[in-house]
Amino acid sequence: MRLREYPDAEMMMMDLADQISSELTMALETHERASLCVPGGTTPGPVFDMLAGRSSLDWSRIAVFLNDERWVPEDSPRSNTRLIRERLLTGPAAAATYLPLYAPEARPEDAMERLAEAIAPHLPIQVLLLGMGADMHTASLFPGADRLAEALAPDAPILLPMRAEAADEPRITLSAPVLQGALSTHILITGEAKLAALHRTRGLSNEEAPVRVVLGEATVHWAP
Numbered sequence: 645m646r647l648r649e650y651p652d653a654e655m656m657m658m659d660l661a662d663q664i665s666s667e668l669t670m671a672l673e674t675h676e677r678a679s680l681c682v683p684g685g686t687t688p689g690p691v692f693d694m695l696a697g698r699s700s701l702d703w704s705r706i707a708v709f710l711n712d713e714r715w716v717p718e719d720s721p722r723s724n725t726r727l728i729r730e731r732l733l734t735g736p737a738a739a740a741t742y743l744p745l746y747a748p749e750a751r752p753e754d755a756m757e758r759l760a761e762a763i764a765p766h767l768p769i770q771v772l773l774l775g776m777g778a779d780m781h782t783a784s785l786f787p788g789a790d791r792l793a794e795a796l797a798p799d800a801p802i803l804l805p806m807r808a809e810a811a812d813e814p815r816i817t818l819s820a821p822v823l824q825g826a827l828s829t830h831i832l833i834t835g836e837a838k839l840a841a842l843h844r845t846r847g848l849s850n851e852e853a854p855v856r857v858v859l860g861e862a863t864v865h866w867a868p
């Protein structure tokens with residue numbers, strides 16, 4: 645793991661948007677298409693704002709999808725898709741192909757196979773941006789979640805439904821092997837509590853601190 649500490653969040657968001665943008669540019673130099681996989685939650689909005697305006701990127705050749713989704717309709721304030729549509733898929737970035745991790749079915753189980761089939765042709769992920777909770781979850785790989793062991797297994801499917809006490813609603817999440825297969829991995833965190841949590845992962849198992857499964861190859865970007 646590489647840890648990059650920034651003096652302030654704005655500088656971090658700008659720097660990270662630059663890095664993601666140049667990694668996508670490089671990927672498109674050698675591949676017809678590139679994939680960008682992003683988190684929801686409260687932290688990444690400013691990076692999305694900065695990326696969305698990058699007109700130098702050929703967004704029409706980029707597929708965007710989430711690390712995980714909350715099983716709520718798109719118009720819910722809890723929807724990660726809503727965040728992506730409002731903050732990332734605007735301006736030049738609106739030309740990207742968005743691959744949803746939600747369908748209007750009662751349970752994630754009802755749509756999982758079809759959603760995974762749409763993601764499969766875009767793997768491995770070229771550029772992966774993840775968040776992390778202070779409980780050391782990443783994507784929707786929560787400590788104590790009902791299907792965590794399955795999602796951490798080397799032969800895990802692309803997507804799994806996930807339910808956890810710490811999650812307010814059922815979730816759908818990319819599995820550990822899919823996240824680990826990414827060609828470039830960034831984790832974006834802010835605040836002292838998450839930095840302390842990151843350091844705490846050292847003495848814990850993957851079940852106790854699921855973010856550990858991606859830390860090996862990741863650059864963690866932190867600002868106060």
Ligand SMILES: O=C1O[C@H](COP(=O)(O)O)[C@@H](O)[C@H](O)[C@H]1O
Binds near residue numbers: 688712776
């Ligand atoms: O619920 C979620 O939480 C994590 C972390 O979110 P944050 O609000 O602490 O930044 C996020 O990475 C994940 O995509 C989201 O579904």
